[in-house]
Amino acid sequence: MSNLFTDQLWKRVEPIWNSYLEHPFVKGIGEGWLDHDKFKHWLKQDYVYLIEYSRLFALGSAKADDLKTMTAFAKLLYGTLDMEMELHREYASKFGISNDELEATRLGSTTTAYTSYMLNVSQRGGVENVVASVLACAWSYNFIGKELAKWPGALDHEFFGRWVKMYSSDEFTKIAEDCKHLINEITKGKPERELAMLEDIVVKTSLFEYMFWDMAESKEDWPINL
Numbered sequence: 376m377s378n379l380f381t382d383q384l385w386k387r388v389e390p391i392w393n394s395y396l397e398h399p400f401v402k403g404i405g406e407g408w409l410d411h412d413k414f415k416h417w418l419k420q421d422y423v424y425l426i427e428y429s430r431l432f433a434l435g436s437a438k439a440d441d442l443k444t445m446t447a448f449a450k451l452l453y454g455t456l457d458m459e460m461e462l463h464r465e466y467a468s469k470f471g472i473s474n475d476e477l478e479a480t481r482l483g484s485t486t487t488a489y490t491s492y493m494l495n496v497s498q499r500g501g502v503e504n505v506v507a508s509v510l511a512c513a514w515s516y517n518f519i520g521k522e523l524a525k526w527p528g529a530l531d532h533e534f535f536g537r538w539v540k541m542y543s544s545d546e547f548t549k550i551a552e553d554c555k556h557l558i559n560e561i562t563k564g565k566p567e568r569e570l571a572m573l574e575d576i577v578v579k580t581s582l583f584e585y586m587f588w589d590m591a592e593s594k595e596d597w598p599i600n601l
């Protein structure tokens with residue numbers, strides 16, 4: 376039996392992550408029929424989500440006890456700001472949205488709740504809380520990307536193909552694998568009680584991921600528009 380923490384985690388998150396593949400937003404990307412306005416809503420919210428998410432990697436680097444971990448977080452930070460967010464900037468330009476406009480997006484309710492939760496958990500705990508907070512993000516998008524890549528025509532779709540390609544790419548797979556490796560290293564020898572706490576963070580962020588797809592699907596905003 377494997378004793379990798381990520382294998383133990385997989386059993387908990389697999390049913391949640393499989394439900395993403397049934398979600399109309401994700402299905403719409405994979406089958407190529409997603410409404411572009413819904414995608415634009417996701418794009419803008421995800422861009423500001425990724426800004427907050429990048430802060431987590433910076434925080435992980437600051438909290439790390441050794442140079443190896445510090446460097447790993449710094450690379451993840453750079454990969455997000457430079458590689459993943461470039462995808463968003465590319466799509467934004469197709470919609471005629473400038474980088475400044477994209478960056479100035481006001482965080483919606485789910486985006487605020489999700490990023491606040493991750494930042495709070497990460498500030499309160501050590502480096503292990505930081506990795507637990509980001510794990511479902513990187514790993515589940517890579518999971519979705521690689522699953523959708525198997526769907527007929529998904530990779531070649533003229534609009535959404537680029538999205539599927541990026542999230543299933545070797546570069547993005549490396550980001551997810553590096554996060555998995557980090558948590559497996561950090562959790563080695565930790566007591567069950569602590570592992571259970573970290574597992575809860577990954578389950579909760581997995582549920583937030585579902586809510587994020589819902590947010591995009593319903594083009595959700597705050598209940599009162601000021």
Ligand SMILES: Cc1ncc(CO)c(N)n1
Pocket residue numbers: 421424425459511512513516584587
């Ligand atoms: C909401 C969300 N979770 C995870 C990722 C992957 O980094 C993303 N871009 N957006």
